[in-house]
């Protein structure tokens with residue numbers, strides 16, 4: 001198995017993937033892109049991520065974009081680190097839930113909050129409301145419930 005290459009830029013959403021790489025004992029080669037210089041929009045990089053965004057991961061012919069997907073991919077690629085339940089383990093459900101909760105609910109909620117966006121129909125937004133996101137997190141953290 002070759003060494004994964006992680007494309008990153010400091011102080012970006014790539015930080016979670018950098019943290020994942022640290023948890024795994026620095027298994028990736030890091031390639032830094034200068035976003036201000038537009039390196040993420042160069043043709044070679046756009047072949048990896050047509051959105052021209054970091055992070056991205058390239059590994060043995062696989063290309064992964066989206067920070068949470070990269071973390072999940074790395075956890076599976078290096079199972080000895082024990083960072084993901086086995087695919088047959090019922091805990092895999094909870095694991096998936098919280099892996100996807102971050103980009104699907106926490107990030108949009110935070111962006112709404114930062115931009116002071118108001119929504120007429122919170123039922124139509126994937127994350128609902130700030131209160132619903134925080135109460136789901138709070139319930140999980142305070143009771144240890146897996147739902």
Ligand SMILES: N[C@@H](CCC(=O)N[C@@H](CS)C(=O)NCC(=O)O)C(=O)O
Pocket residue numbers: 011012013014035040052053054055065066067068103
């Ligand atoms: N949904 C992506 C978002 C990636 C993203 O927005 N990255 C920003 C940095 S935080 C970026 O590369 N921006 C440069 C650009 O869009 O030109 C993820 O979670 O990985």
